[in-house]
Amino acid sequence: MTNLQILSLELKDYRQYKGTQKIDLRTEGDRHINVIEGQNGAGKSNILNAITLCFYGTEEHLKDEKEGGLDTFPLVNRTRLEELNENEEASGYIEIELGDSEPEYVFKREFKTVKDSNGMFNSVAGDLKLQRKVNRDWKPVDNPHTHLNEILPTRVHEYFLFDGERLHEFFEEGYPDRVKTAILDVSHIELLNRSLTHLDKMQTELSREASDFEGEAKRLKDNLDEKEQEKERKANRIEELEGNIAEAESSIDEIDTKLRDSSDASVREKQERRKYLNQRLEKLEDSLEELESDTIESMVEAGPIVYNYEALDFTHEQFAEMANTGQLPPKIQDWFIQELINRGTCICGADLDSNEEKIEHLQELEQEMSIVMQENLEGKAELPRIIRDGGDAMNQLITNRQKMSEQSEELEEVDIELRDISSELKNYDLPEDVDVSKLESQREDLEDRISEMHEEVGKLRGEINTLDDEIEELDESWREEAAKEDKHRVLMEKLEFVEDADTELSSIKETILAKIREDTEQNMNQYFNDLIWKDEDYTIELGDDYTVSVFGRHGDNKIGSLSAGEKQVLALSFMSALTKISGFNAPILIDTPLGRISSKPKNRIAQNLPEYLEDTQITFLMTDEEYTDDVRAYLQNSVANEYILDYVNEITEVHDR
Known part of the structure; x- marks a missing residue:
């Protein structure tokens, strides 16, 4: 239709x-x-x-x-x-x-x-x-x-x-959840969700059956279950902390709005400056993270070449010298040996047709010389490229380090200015329509709390990574132990099949959602720029976490300052x-x-x-x-x-x- x-x-x-x-x-x-x-x-x-x-x-x-x-x-x-x-x-x-x-x-x-x-x-x-x-x-x-x-x-x-x-x-507040729900609604993945739910149920049932194992298999399974429960507790704590962080950030946004609406021009000016500095800080941190990633890649690429540079350079010189003296390519070439075999007479005059041993010897020599020629020609061609790529990687490494140093210095300057603004506002004692000092103290407390929660989240993520390694090792040991008995083998094969199916379907689901996010972002860009009345081009970005960013011509995200009409x-x-x-x-x-x-x-x-x-x-x-x-x-x-x-x-x- x-x-x-x-x-x-x-x-x-x-x-x-x-x-x-x-x-x-x-x-x-x-x-x-x-x-x-x-x-x-x-x-x-x-x-x-x-x-x-x-x-x-x-x-x-x-x-x-x-x-x-x-x-x-x-x-x-x-x-x-x-x-x-x-x-x-x-x-x-x-x-x-x-x-x-x-x-x-x-x-x-x-x-x-x-x-x-x-x-x-x-x-x-x-x-x-x-x-x-x-x-x-x-x-x-x-x-x-x-x-x-x-x-x-x-x-x-x-x-x-x-x-x-x-x-x-x-x-308004909490919109990423609404965006996510909407995208899930239109994504046509109900069948996948039902399938994943069914697979989860099957995994639970099979795991329950596996809990009835005895001996070493049971000990390993119990240990595995305990580690997985610990991981789940830590993941739940992370979810709780992230909710608290979002709530605290929302409170900071409310405080910032009150400060921006202050009747005092100095307060409004400081607040606008802080807004700009925070945006700049975020960009610098993102840029530094990207530079660090590029630097690691350059180090991985350049490291082996740098450590072996003298040997590579010496080999390259030896190749060049041997080529100048006529030692390369080798005097005996594979085509010359083949001619001797075809002629039936060796270079020494011996008859080859009646001597199978000599023919086999020449054939082996022909094959060896072919490999020698191919490898030395490839080596001669590859060495200059390897040395050149290593030099380029080193230069990129040096450039990145310089940029990182410059941006780290700027980041420190921005951080100092932000602290100065906070200190000035916290000590603000002029008559005001809003209690600037109190609001700023609350804001500082919230930022400290957010920092502590981020630190705890990072620590928990590290602990979860360690648990993942332990769980993987225990899971492998448990499966090996359980598979030793024939009566458990069929159950383990079923469990493995269900887990593989779950992994594949989850991957398909994520691929579909990523494509829908991409298409939604593209269409939002078109419609918003078509309908908005301002003579300015905007860039809409829809993040993996379902947050929406509206970037103006200066690269600042305007999502928090849009009017009701916008x-x-x-x-x-x-x-x-x-x-x-x-x-x-x-x-x-x-x-x-x-x-x-x-x-x-x-x-x-x-x-x-x-x-x-x-x-x-x-x-x-x-x-x-x-x-x-x-x-x-x-x-x-x-x-x-x-x-x-x-x-x-x-x-x-x-x-x-």
């Missing part, structure tokens, strides 16, 4: 929409955008709610309130409900046609609202129903959720049907990147896409929206403040349908604009 669309949305007595109202959303070619305009409260967001209620049984905008127990929103239109007597009910439905150019699926969910004896309303949504077109006939489908999951599964629908007003919150564009770019790589060919609906964007940026975004996911049906639910005359002008050649929501006396009617 290609270019799947919501061809129509039909509402019957759903909230503001009294009676039966059908909205045609069919798009074609370059006109792939629908716009539904409505004032706040007119039922614009309830169009998104209607679609998610029909498909998934939940209303996107109201799910948080309902999860909190505030289900005070009757599904049936209130005007209809006013006509009810006690214990009477009214019903309605939501129906969605899906397909390419013609309907292929019709999803429908009915609902009812009952008025109880206290005048309160209780709503119940029915089961999802599906009619599918087979040839020219429409037939009911017994398993509608199975077909829906093939089109737009529950776990990924929020990346296709979403609330633009909430986008700016996506990249965060909304970043989140929109991320959502769009996910839809692009997900493999689900579903339509997109965005409620309030430009809600936090000011007038000038709105126009820039609108100018680029027609080319945004141009092969996908997109429906925008906009207020009049979003869908301005300028925005409409930019979109007009790409809009297939325009509607306006007319809201009067708690009833909304949908009209062509």
Whole structure:
């Protein structure tokens, strides 16, 4: 199926929409955008709610309130409900046609609202129903959720049907977990995850069986289990420390924000200087780490050559001298010996045809001379290259050492200036709107604590590396001991097979996720730079830890200082990147896409929206403040349908604009 669309949305007595109202959303070619305009409260967001209620049984905008127990929103239109007597009910439905150019699926969910004896309303949504077109006939489908999951599964629908007003919150505190979850959702690795879970279960069961071994095998297995448990405890401690580090760093960010917002210009200036210095410090540390790695490689390459330089140089000189005196290549060459054998007469005049021993001797000499010629020719050619490469590696080593020395000095200078800034702010006693001295002391305590925790993490990682070696050695010994007995051999083979399968599947999973991260990063770069209104090129990077960096022209990471509007564009770019790589060919609906964007940026975004996911049906639910005359002008050649929501006396009617 290609270019799947919501061809129509039909509402019957759903909230503001009294009676039966059908909205045609069919798009074609370059006109792939629908716009539904409505004032706040007119039922614009309830169009998104209607679609998610029909498909998934939940209303996107109201799910948080309902999860909190505030289900005070009757599904049936209130005007209809006013006509009810006690214990009477009214019903309605939501129906969605899906397909390419013609309907292929019709999803429908009915609902009812009952008025109880206290005048309160209780709503119940029915089961999802599906009619599918087979040839020219429409037939009911017994398993509608199975077909829906093939089109737009529950776990990924929020990346296709979403609330633009909430986008700016996506990249707030804790966003890497949200990014990771989103990427896992669209990665199609459920089968791999299920397989890995099954393999883990099998490993546990087989290991439990292995625990019943006796003698030396049992002793080794018990020791192995103990080491693995110790490793797990240390890994859990690392996870706990990393969480505490992230929390402390977040607290530092909050302190930095307060200091940057200080009314005192000197405090603001010092804080901005510190921000720059911290970024410079991070770059210097990364550069030093890279230089150290390159230096080690150069040392490995240059070391053997440097230690053997005199011998290599002497050999090279000897080759050259022997070539000048005619000793190389050797006087006796393999082709000359072959001629003697073919002629049947030795150089001394002896008859070779009647003497097999002499022929064998000459053949051995021919083979030996061939090897000698080949090796001395190869050696002569390789020696200058080896000496030259060693010299280049030494020069690179010297250059790296010089750079490392220079950058270490700069790093020390930056560190000193940072300490000076901290000391000045800690002793700041001028009248201030914020307690600068107290904040700076808290900041210093947090940094000390972070440093201690990093040190503990490093120590634990070292201990885990030692445990890994011990575990590997114990595991090998245990397996060897267990395999000595026939009754254990089959079990050990099963365990080995399961472990190998787990390793292979884990590798496949990581490869898939790495590719998805790479594609997501590439698409985010395109969409963010297309939609952002600033005349500046940005570079978006998505790290292995699912952190997102937004680098400006000066190489500074702006992720922590983006405005609400910029965060909304970043989140929109991320959502769009996910839809692009997900493999689900579903339509997109965005409620309030430009809600936090000011007038000038709105126009820039609108100018680029027609080319945004141009092969996908997109429906925008906009207020009049979003869908301005300028925005409409930019979109007009790409809009297939325009509607306006007319809201009067708690009833909304949908009209062509």
